Amino acid sequence: MANNKAKKDILLETGTNEVELAEFFLGESSYGVNVAKIREFVPYDIKTVTKVPNSPHSMLGMLLLRGKTIPLVDLKQNLEQQDDVVSERPVVLVTEFNSLTNGFLIDSINQIHRLSWSDIKPLNQLISGHSPRITGTVHIKGREILILDLEYIIGRLFPEQMSRLTEYESDEHAPQVHESLQEKRNKCPVVIAEDSGMIRKLIINALKKEGYININDFDNGLSAYHYLSNLKQEAEANNQSISELLSIVVSDIEMPQMDGLNLCKRIKEDTGFSGVPVILFSSLINEQMIKKCKQVGADGQISKPEMKKMITYIDEILGLSENENNDEE
Structure with a gap:
């Protein structure tokens, strides 16, 4: 189980253009998130989730995690990914960025890859306009891993909390x-x-x-x-x-x-x-x-x-x- 201690044990040398990318699955598709944004992975237990009336699209509810509640987002639903694959052991990806803690429901974790940022290619500009949730791609062992823009996802789900990200007056x-x-x-x-x-x-x-x-x-x-x-x-x-x-x-x-x-x-x-x-x-x-x-x-x-x-x-x-x-x- 990945956690903060695990992250600290694999710190990268500063300024070498390297990144540690956590690869996970939604159905048969591979996605990636910078390890620096991840606090931990926890097994999904529906009993710890409280549904919230009139909640945003793809929000499952509030997840109780060690005495505190955090928003839990169904990432597959948010990405509008249609497939028939049902995970037997879904996992919650818990992230920390922009001074916010959030949970994302995913199907499974694959592994952590140590890469150079030069390996990650920006999306074609024609595609990026229609896929703002994706910032780039990387090809590893025959798989195309899509790099997610979690800030964008949270900003669209909770515009009142993230208004400082989308507006400036x-x-x-x-x-x-x-x-x-x-x-x-x-x-x-x-x-x-x-x-x-x-x-x-x-x-x-x-x-x-x-x-x-x-x-x-x-x-x-x-x-x-x-x-x-x-x-x-x-x-x-x-x-x-x-x-x-x-x-x-x-x-x-x-x-x-x-x-x-x-x-x-x-x-x-x-x-x-x-x-x-x-x-x-x-x-x-x-x-x-x-x-x-x-x-x-x-x-x-x-x-x-x-x-x-x-x-x-x-x-x-x-x-x-x-x-x-x-x-x-």
């Missing part, structure tokens, strides 16, 4: 942004790396509402790194400082092709990016992950969905806070 009661601060934000080129289309859109909308309008975004770390490398070459060819073309990088941690830790490590180890700050923005931020972020040189790490905190971090790191702006006057 500037504080109407906050003081008006100083005009010169707005102008400075306008001039700051920002690179975003985030594989979830929903979260990427949220970040971009929030940044633009606050005046950060010069944005280039990517759905995986490798594409972002290629773009950054081209910027560096452009700066070198024109005898420019990289800071003239790039102000800051904001990256997710979990991404196909190249994760945020490896992206950050590459940026920080390359003198051509000297002085470029990197913020890691993830649902996986905890004490252990904070240590990993610091090991690869991240200038800050923020838990999703703390959007206002992210804007404040960016302002402070770039020296654009309101206080500093007022001091200049």
Whole structure:
């Protein structure tokens, strides 16, 4: 039975672009979730589930787990997967991310795979628009494993709890942004790396509402790194400082092709990016992950969905806070 201790016993070296993927089955189909999001697996016992009237689609009820209740989602129903396979020993996948604990009913656990993020391929853009619950795929031993976007699933099921993930509104009661601060934000080129289309859109909308309008975004770390490398070459060819073309990088941690830790490590180890700050923005931020972020040189790490905190971090790191702006006057 997998648990926290098991996870801690198989920690990966920081910044090596590796991931541990838990493979499980729904019927005959294989799915995968990052082990870092998993708290444990527990046998499914219908006696521990209390149905909730008018509950969202695919929610089985509230699961009693060691004296506490958590939402339990029928993952097969949520994915609208039609098959006649009935598991004799269904399992509950218990996850922790975005400061929330949730349970997902699955048919069975297969195994944990140690992979490189480069092995995981993003979905074709034509397909991804119709399959927002899937962020990528990986081929292992003749099986195609679909990587699930659990944040998206929970966000759609419980929009009132996850409203911070799907909406961002500037504080109407906050003081008006100083005009010169707005102008400075306008001039700051920002690179975003985030594989979830929903979260990427949220970040971009929030940044633009606050005046950060010069944005280039990517759905995986490798594409972002290629773009950054081209910027560096452009700066070198024109005898420019990289800071003239790039102000800051904001990256997710979990991404196909190249994760945020490896992206950050590459940026920080390359003198051509000297002085470029990197913020890691993830649902996986905890004490252990904070240590990993610091090991690869991240200038800050923020838990999703703390959007206002992210804007404040960016302002402070770039020296654009309101206080500093007022001091200049």
